[in-house]
Amino acid sequence: MKSPSLLSRKIYVTCTLFVTALLSLFAGISAAKEADLSGATGGISLAVFSRLSPIEINTIHSWEIVLSDANGPISGATLEIVGGMPEHNHGMPTQPQITEELAPGRYLLEGVRFHMPGLWRMTASISTTKTQGRPPSVVVIDFTL
Known part of the structure; x- marks a missing residue:
């Protein structure tokens, strides 16, 4: 053979x-793992993965935020995250900040804290190399704790 x-x-x-x-x-x-929160605008998708599960009231924690578009992960983006309770007309007790890009399109948001149950709104303003010179893309996510 x-x-x-x-x-x-x-x-x-x-x-x-x-x-x-x-x-x-x-x-x-x-x-x-399925995203804890997600939203999209103008071809940009944003997914939130909380490092605290379940999310608890009055506990400072971090989120990993994943940005992508039809071409894959969005690296080198600038994100500004603000949150608040629209029904109470106040913001968060902390000012969470993006502290690093962990991997292409994966960002660490530190200092997240919710001080009471109810409806929350998180707004992400996203600037990328594709949006330079134009207003940032905005993703709004409403959720209840």
Whole structure:
């Protein structure tokens, strides 16, 4: 019996690695955590992943914010996040700040604190290299604690 050629072995190994990579990718997607909050505007999607789960009243915590568009993660963006309670006409007791970009399109927001239950509104103003010279894109997310 003739042994497989070097070329056929390379093709087999390449196909096996490709299928393994695809299976790993799909397994990662199905196991990925669902965003705690999300919103979109003008082709930009914003997803919030709280580092405190569930979100508690009067506990300072951090959020990871993921920005993406049709081309994938949005890196190098400038984000300004403000929050408040529209029914009470007041803001947050803290001023959360983006402190770093953890990975392409993934930003760390520190200093998040909600001091009472009720309807909250978070507004993200997003400036990217594509929006230079134009007003920032704005994503508004309403949620209840």
